[in-house]
Amino acid sequence: MTENKLDTEEKIKAAAAKLFTQKGYAATKTRDIAEEAGINLSLLNYYFRSKEKLFNLIMGEKIRQFFGIVVPVITDASLDLELKIELFVEKYIETLTQNPDLPIFVLNEIRNNPKHFVEEIGANKILMSSSLMNQIRAKNPEINPVHFIMNLMGMSVFPFLSKPVFMASQVIDEKSFKALMDERRKLIPIWMNAILGSK
Amino acid sequence: MTENKLDTEEKIKAAAAKLFTQKGYAATKTRDIAEEAGINLSLLNYYFRSKEKLFNLIMGEKIRQFFGIVVPVITDASLDLELKIELFVEKYIETLTQNPDLPIFVLNEIRNNPKHFVEEIGANKILMSSSLMNQIRAKNPEINPVHFIMNLMGMSVFPFLSKPVFMASQVIDEKSFKALMDERRKLIPIWMNAILGSK
DNA sequence: AAAATATTTGAACAATTGTTTTAATCATTT
């Protein structure tokens, strides 16, 4: 019984996560979630009160997933800059390969509801006070470290955001995208070093 | 009369473009568009038949805007690689500064409807057969040129996609974002050269 | 000016959608 309850609750959450990340809040209907989960429509409200509450739950998890991966990496002062970059890229490409819809969903919903994001994570403090920032500043004090964060995240995340464009353009297919991402695990750290060295 | 007709038609299009790019298709209601445009709800269907037809019209324009900017640059064989990169960055940052919501809207809707994107633009041929591709290949034949396209686009576009994140995190404000983007106009070409030189 | 055409309006319709309600079923405890 408690087993069964967790089952349906989890089924609903999984279905909601899939549809919300794929289509966004407004385009996802409660009946779609129920069908995807294979449960009766009423159970959604029974377990989660409302579509909005369910969504906030999912979004919180997704935001933590998206930003949480790399927090241990960028805050660990015992890792030097080059190793941090390697681990950062490694973790991101690995996670996003398994959750390709994550970035566009998270960016969308943060734009729609920035407050929820701020409350969900203390991203400001984590990011700005991280040892990563200091190490970047030490390496090249002339340039705003935000540039490097944007470059590092951009080079890791942007391919997943633009993947549908390249796929539709037939520039790449699923297989070559995977191969490209494997290459990027090694290349991005090299590129980031080249960028950090350039003046 | 013809003047007035164009007026309301343009008012509806402008309102629709604003709301669709801001909130996406599903979250934008026809009544919202009518109110934003200051017109009677029925006029939307009178001029554009349906919400979907209006949306497709807007999306086509936005896709052309997003990809059209740089087509003359990347296809012009008389421009050398370094100049191409400079112009590419220049054009993109300029356009996106004035249309910050453009990237996330375009990426969203291409994911939702890749076919429409393919029909709208022959992006495949434009991109793959561009002189840019050949110039990249000539400069560094060992690496898939798609990497450089992703890096170049990513470094130019990603900041606008992630802007809400950095704003909400209070890492940057509107003014410093503008300043950062001005810096990036000069820095991205330097970085791209550093990347192209690294092996 | 009169007729014809184009535009605008307000009301209504039909379908969709989030939610609630009521009753039935199931598992657990007494």
Next chain:
DNA sequence: AAATGATTAAAACAATTGTTCAAATATTTT
């Protein structure tokens, strides 16, 4: 086996939403 509480199902409700319709107003043409 009866009772209790949790879970599931089916139906219905109320609000929203895209669209249409018929009438009114404005504009153009004859």
